[in-house]
Amino acid sequence: MASVSSDVLLPHKWDAAHAAKLSEPERLLYRSNLLGSDLRITNFGGGNTSAKVFQKDLLTGNEAEVLWVKGSGGDVGSMKLDGFSTLYMEKLRALKDLYRGPDHEDEMVGYLPHCTFNLNPRAASIDTPLHAYINKPHVDHMHPDAVIAIAASKDSKAMTQEVFGGDIGWLPWKRPGYELGLMLEKYFNENPDSKGVVLESHGLFTWGDSAEECYSVTIDIINKAIAWFATKTAGVTAFGGAKHQSLDTSQRRAIASTLMPRIRSFIDRDERKIGHFTDDPVVLEFVNSQKLQSLAALGTSCPDHFLRTKIRPVIIDLNPAQPDVDGIIAGLSDAFAAYREDYKGYYDRCKRPNSPAMRDPNPVIYLIPGVGMLSFAKDKATARIAGEFYINAINVMRGADTVSTYMGLDEQEAFDIEYWLLEEAKLQRMPKPKSLAGQVAVVTxxxxxxxxxxxxxxxxxxxxxxxCDIDAEGLETAVSDLQAAFGKDVVRGLPVNVTDEQSVIKLMHDSCAEFGGIDILVSNAGISSAAPIDETSLAVWQRNMDILSTGYFLVSREAFKIMKLQDRAASMVFVASKNGLVASPGASAYCTAKASEIHLARCLALEGAPYGIRVNVVNPDAVLRGSKIWTGEWREQRAKAYDMEPDQLEEHYRKRSMLKLNVLPEDIAEAIYFLASDMAAKSTGNILNVDAGHAPSFTR
Known part of the structure; x- marks a missing residue:
């Protein structure tokens, strides 16, 4: 191996002492998680691992050889033991007698459930035969950038020999499936001393007699490729050098946040989309390069890359030296029409008699010189992962183009994977999207x-x-809790002072940069105060107006601008108060500001209707539990007004209500969800009281 800096190479993370305490399946999981922890080894959801383990058959009591292999749809980096399929090796070998040849290989997938060991519900993946028929107990299949760069080069077979000598073999492109499993078996039987094989335009297979040996072989082979490329490309300018220079960070983010809502207006007519923006240095090097147009047009090579990123990206032809964003926006309609027409042509050229109907013809990946990359998909995780896959593809293109000629996947082969009937069946089994899937909510x-x-x-x-909140510490805690419950992809915490125009503008642009746009605004920031009118200072009056009236105006105005750009149904929900309908003595500033909120919502409902923007109000009353406005003077003031102790207030309000119930934050949240969802798609300008019954607050 060439001498290269150690920080370029993959570290060996195997802990022999830890592994010795594990069972064989647990060692397989340990190996899988180690390999999946580094995107240079494999991308999210890509690759698979296996071990052939002897276990007691519960029916016969005899030992059976069982294949443990990553199941369909799993991710080696994050999977648990239940992510593996388990199958009888004896039955998998017996499938060979049923195989009718390459024209019928898809039917073999239907036999895999009949090979299941111990009633394991985890579905076996299409790659199961690729592991089963290699006569080694431990097998890894990874998608390392450095090896795919070899596999996707014009002379990949010769390069494989140059880099790995006789240690690693080479097989020509073959779509994953039963036939490829037999090809791997044949290769191994003819080359029993080999440590693995490079699959053209696909990835790497390696194997060993133990879990540790297999892991070490995988890491060593990838490092050999990394070191070879480091030597070959030293001093060589990638992608033909720079054509453009990157804009500064704030400009890049501003342009992304401006473009993303407009892009959504063109691509999510049939399915709402969430966006992801990255200006990773790898991306900027590529989008600024001389060869951006020519290489991007070739598409990706590895099937996993392709399935996530589509046949090819779209290039948004911005000139960073003179960034005419308005001109770019004006040209988006024609650009998307051209892309869709090109995609339809690809579909028409390549479709088979039994191909599924054409799917969404819009791009997934958007490359912008000087700015970075956008990706759009049905949810945030899918959009982010698509971007990560394209970064893998960029790394592959860099390596292949520098030492050889990069080769994208043949168009017909790409189509046959994208519209594979087995892939279509998997898509049809996907659960129905949740009611707010593909929507972005901003909650002040x-x-x-x-x-x-x-x-x-x-x-x-x-x-x-x-x-978003002005309380930085409280916001950090809330976001941490929400991310722990729902995942980091779908929750962001952003600071905002709703009384500050620039702070609100920044919030909305940052929200667009994070998720692509805004579909739901929950305007909820609030304070409270109580004092007789003759004791109400101008400062107290103004503070109520600043936060509860001006703040709601600023937040809704900026969200309204973005919602109009998106040209899609959207919703605003104002959290006001029954005090906006019913005056309370000793709280004139608060009641007046809350009334202002309600009337502002009515005005916005009138202006928003032509654009499909609905605006409604939820009026809570006496939501004490968890509420910040009841933690200070307001509680004491209201208790004093009713001549009772502060801790008696909750019971007082319960008894005062017509239904004799306490109103909780979750009750208000339920009303907000209802008004934001399609269940209230025909409601705008309405007020929904959530107060357990307060007759003076009846709206009619």
């Missing part, structure tokens, strides 16, 4: 009781949520 006052409960309710229905 997100650190408080109602705000947190609202975030959680919207997240449960599949929305991505931006929780």
């Amino acid at each position: 006052g997100g650190a408080g009781g109602i705000g947190r409960a609202s975030c959680a309710r919207l997240l449960r229905e599949g929305a991505c949520v931006v929780a």
Whole structure:
């Protein structure tokens, strides 16, 4: 191996002492998680691992050889033991007698459930035969960038020999499936001393007699490729050198946040999309390069890359030296029409008599010189992962183009994978999207009781949520809790001062940069105060107006601008108060500001209707539990007004209500969800009281 800096190479992470305490299946899991922890080894959901283990057959009591192999749809980096399929090796070998040849290989997938060991419900993947028929107890199949760069080069067979000598073999492109499993078996039987094989335009197979040996072989082979490329490419300018220079970080993010809502207006007519933006240095090097157009047009090579990123990306032809964003926006309609027409041509050229109907013809990956890369998909995780896959593809293109000629996947082969009937069947089995899937919600006052409960309710229905608050510490805690419950992909915490115009503008742009746009605004930031009118200072009056009136105006105005750009149904929900309908003595500033909120919502309902923007109001009353406005003077002031102790207030309000019930943050959140969802698609300008019954607050 050439001498290269150690920080370039993959580290050996195997802990022999730890592994010795594990069972064979647990060692397989340990190996899998180690390999999947580094995107240079394999991408999310890509690759698979296996071990052939002797276990007691529960029916016969005899030892059976069982293949443990990553099941369909799993991720080696994060999977648990239940992510493996288990199959009888004896039955897998017997399948060879049923095989009718390459024209019928897809039918072999239907036999895999009949080979299941111990009634394991985990479905076996299409790659199961690739592991089963290699006569080694431990097998890894990875998608390392350095090896795929070899596999995707014009002279990949010769390069494989040059880099690995006789240690690693080479097989020509073959779509994953039963026939490839037999090809691997034949290769291994003819080359029993080999350590693995490179699959053209696909990836790497390696094997060993133990879990540790297999892991070491995999790491060593990848490091050999990394070191070879480091030597070959030293001093060589990638992608033909730079054609453009990157804009600064703030400019890049500003352009992305401006373009993303407009892009959504063109691509999500049939399925709402969430966006992801990255300006990773790898991406910037590629989008700024001389060869961007020519290489991007070739598409990706590895099937996993291709399935996530589509046949090819779209290039948004921005000139960073003179970034005419308005001109780019004006040209988006024609650019998307051209892409869709090109995709239809690809479909028409390649479709088979039994091909599924053409799917979404819009791009997934968007490359912008000087700015970075956008990716759009049905949810945030899928959009982010698509971007990560394209970064893998960029790394592959860099390596292949520098030492040889990069070769994208043949168009017909790409189509046959994208529209594979087995892939279509998998898509049809996907669960129905949740009611707010593909939508982005911004919740002000997100650190408080109602705000947190609202975030959680919207997240449960599949929305991505931006929780924002002026309370930095409270917001950090709320976001941490929400991310622990729902995942980091779908929750962001952004600071905001709703009384500050620039802070609100930044919030909305940052929300777009994080998720692509805004579909739901929950305007909930609030304070409270109580004092007789003759004791109400101008400062107290103004503070109520600043936060509860001006703040709601600023937040809704900026969200309204973005919702109009997206040209899609959207919703605003104002959290006001029964005090906006019914005056209370000793709280004139608060009541007046809350009334202002309600009337502003009515005005916005009128202006928003032509654009499909609905605006409704939830009026809570006496939501004490978890509420920040009840933690200080307000509680004491209201208790004093009713001549009772502060801890008696909750019971007082319960008894005062017509239904004799306490109102909780979760009750308000449920009303917010209802008004934001399609269940209220024909409601705008309405007020929904959630107060357990307060007759003076009846709206009619």
